[in-house]
Amino acid sequence: MIVSIVLCFLMSLVITFFVLAGNGFSLVSVFYGIFLLALYSGMTFSEARKKGSGSVFRRIFLITFAVLFCISFIGSLFDERGSMxxxxxxxAGSELPFCHIVIPQVLLPFLITNSIIFPARVSxxxxxxxxxxxxxxxxTLTIGRGWCGWxxxxxxxxxxxxxAAKKKRVNLLSRNREIRDFQFGFLFFIVLACIGTMSAVYCSWFCPFKLVTEFSPMTTIEGLIAGVVFIGLFLGLAVVLPFLTKRRTQCSSLCPFGAFASLTDRVSIFKMGIDTEKCIGCLKCANACPFGAIDIATIRQKKTSPELTCAKCGECISVCPAHAISYQFRFAAKCKIPEPSSGFEKGIRSFLDPANLFRFAAFSFGTVMSGNFAVDSISRILGSL
Known part of the structure; x- marks a missing residue:
């Protein structure tokens, strides 16, 4: 209980600095700050009672952040350009926003030509x-591909x-490996295409989220074709297939940044671990994983971690009846740690538990990233009423 209170207090400091102070302590920022603290407190105290039970708070935050981001982003575009x-x-002025999905597309072209192929401001x-x-x-150094999950x-x-759906209509569990292979193959294709064309090919032709951000004018045949592709990909990969499969299909099959983050995740501090001695082989984790990072083979071969594409969302923890899955430090020494000799030592050890630290770090990232966007979105919504 004390550890949960301390964690919530520290999160309140993060919220105060990055949300309230960053927005001049406006009434809207206070409202959003209270919302964030309520989510984090609910998640922290829920997890203290039962491991994995706080996943619902992660989902609420991520969905809210996505919607508010798009409202603010689109509103800013109309303010600046009059359209999306x-x-x-x-x-010409290199004024396009530079998002994280562009990163794997520009790195190799930059190393080869010493130039940025995306028209964005450097600073x-x-x-x-x-x-x-x-x-x-x-x-990358902290939560790794946890970015995708949080x-x-x-x-x-x-x-x-x-x-949105109560149960799966389509089960992709047997196709997990093929889907992962496709995502990494698609990343390889996109990088080669970017080098060959010296342009951000994914952004120009394959990004489903152009539909809810910005896009090229549909005043030419090329622009019209690209627009139809964007609409189809968004409806297919971000709406229909997630609804049918109860999985993050766009994130786990097409997004080049997700594949890239899976590769760089090896340097992050945290990972998910599977205790093969506790595991009873029920496969509930494999069916629950929204990223297809746990296969039948993962469990049957008694692997001690999910597959490469794990986004550390914690959904597997929430459904595991044997409590065999947990957050772990990636570089922790494999030695037996003696039991704490006092209540204070027990509290310190609980505070430094990788699950607590990971959730704090991931939620802090979300708080910092969402602070200005969310407050702007809420202000726009209230202003339009």
Whole structure:
């Protein structure tokens, strides 16, 4: 109980600094700050009572963040351009927002040609290249691909529609490996295509979320074709398939950043671990995983971790009847730790538990990333009433 209170107090400091102070302690920022603290407190105290029971709070936050992000983003586009269409002036002035999905597309072309192929500002903008690379480096070293499960302001759309149905209509469990292989193959294709064309190919032709952010004007045949593709991909991969499969299909099959984050996740502090001695082989975790990161083979071969694409969302923990899955430190020494000799030592050890630290880090990232967008969105909604 004391550890949960301390964690909530620390989160209140994060919220105060990045949400309230960052928005001038406006009434809307206070409202959103209370909402965030309520979510984190609910998750923390729920997890203290029963491991995995706090997953619902993660879902609520991610979905809320995704919707509010798009409202703010689209509103800003209309303020600046009068529409969601990308203008020639924005392209010429390199003023397009640089999002995390662009990162794997620009790295190799930059190393080869020493030039940025995406028309974004290097610095001095809320979504500049420098700021997004800095954010990417920080979460890569800490929560890793946990970004996809906790913070991604696009993934919340997949999350929402995957939770809309009560049960699966299509079971993809037997196809997990093929889907993962396709995602990594698609990443390889996109990187080669970007090098060959010296342009962000995924953004131009394959990103489903152009439909809820910005897109090229549909005034040419090329623009019209791209628009039809964007609409089809969004409806198919972010709406219909998540609804039918109860899985994050866009995130686990097409997103090049998700595949890239899976590769760089090896340097992050946290990972998910499977206690093979506790595991009873029920496969509930495999059926619950929204990223297809646990296979039948994962359990039967007694692997001690999920597969490479694990996004550390914790859904497997919430359904495991044997409590065999947990957050772990990736680089922890494998030695037996003696039992705590006092209540204080027990409290410190509980505070430093990887599950507590990971959830705190992931939610803090979400708080920082959502602070300005969410407050702006709520203000716009209230202003339109």
């Amino acid at each position: 269409a990308i203008t020639s002036e924005a392209m 001095g903008h809320y979504a500049s290249i420098a700021s997004m690379l800095g954010i990417w480096l920080m979460f 913070v991604c302001f696009y993934g919340g759309w997949d999350e929402a529609f995957s939770r």
